Amino acid sequence: xxxxxxxxxxxxxxxxxxxxxxxxxxxxxxxxxxxxxxxxxxxxxxxxxxxxxxxxxxxxxxxxxxxxxxxxxxxxxxxxxxxxxxxxxxxxxxxxxxxxxxxxxxxxxxx
Amino acid sequence: xxxxxxxxxxxxxxxxxxxxxxxxxxxxxxxxxxxxxxxxxxxxxxxxxxxxxxxxxxxxxxxxxxxxxxxxxxxxxxxxxxxxxxxxxxxxxxxxxxxxxxxxxxxxxxxxxx
Numbered sequence: 001x002x003x004x005x006x007x008x009x010x011x012x013x014x015x016x017x018x019x020x021x022x023x024x025x026x027x028x029x030x031x032x033x034x035x036x037x038x039x040x041x042x043x044x045x046x047x048x049x050x051x052x053x054x055x056x057x058x059x060x061x062x063x064x065x066x067x068x069x070x071x072x073x074x075x076x077x078x079x080x081x082x083x084x085x086x087x088x089x090x091x092x093x094x095x096x097x098x099x100x101x102x103x104x105x106x107x108x109x110x111x
Numbered sequence: 112x113x114x115x116x117x118x119x120x121x122x123x124x125x126x127x128x129x130x131x132x133x134x135x136x137x138x139x140x141x142x143x144x145x146x147x148x149x150x151x152x153x154x155x156x157x158x159x160x161x162x163x164x165x166x167x168x169x170x171x172x173x174x175x176x177x178x179x180x181x182x183x184x185x186x187x188x189x190x191x192x193x194x195x196x197x198x199x200x201x202x203x204x205x206x207x208x209x210x211x212x213x214x215x216x217x218x219x220x221x222x223x224x225x
Binding site for chain 2: 033036042043050088100101104106
């Protein structure tokens with residue numbers, strides 16, 4: 001079945017440093033979504049990418065979808081303590097069924 | 112417009128008992144998804160339902176687990192004869208359209224089996 005892996009599993013940064021998480025799918029995706037889950041909370045939608053090579057920005061967050069539509073990345077510039085949480089990518093193969101979530105990257109930010 | 116409502120937030124059951132988890136989707140949403148999350152792990156898909164229909168239950172164990180989304184009322188995830196390995200957070204999500212639209216998640220039900 002479809003597998004979606006993320007690296008790193010965990011990253012600890014000082015506030016102000018940059019952070020990147022990478023997402024890789026075993027199959028080609030029709031689109032990819034990113035979610036953030038704060039500690040003790042529930043996943044919250046961040047963004048969806050659909051086109052090959054697409055790049056989208058949300059303030060300090062930059063999202064990319066690979067040319068082959070099998071990988072994606074999320075980059076945070078100048079992290080803040082409010083960025084703490086686990087970031088999940090989620091992809092589908094266009095079967096109009098389920099989203100397969102990645103393994104997640106937990107980000108810890110300290111002052 | 113209320114978000115996705117799940118109850119209870121916490122549920123404690125002894126081995127062998129039944130657990131019933133409820134999910135009311137956002138108003139206007141007729142597509143419901145159930146995911147399971149173990150501590151420090153990702154979200155594992157269990158089942159996708161539309162009103163009165165199970166669309167995809169490929170992630171749900173064949174035994175002891177069942178799900179429904181009746182014409183009236185919330186979606187129910189039922190786990191019969193719970194075992195310790197069922198302890199996890201169960202999240203429900205809803206979307207307004209079929210296909211992989213943006214999902215709106217509830218706050219989850221934390222199931223603990225003693």
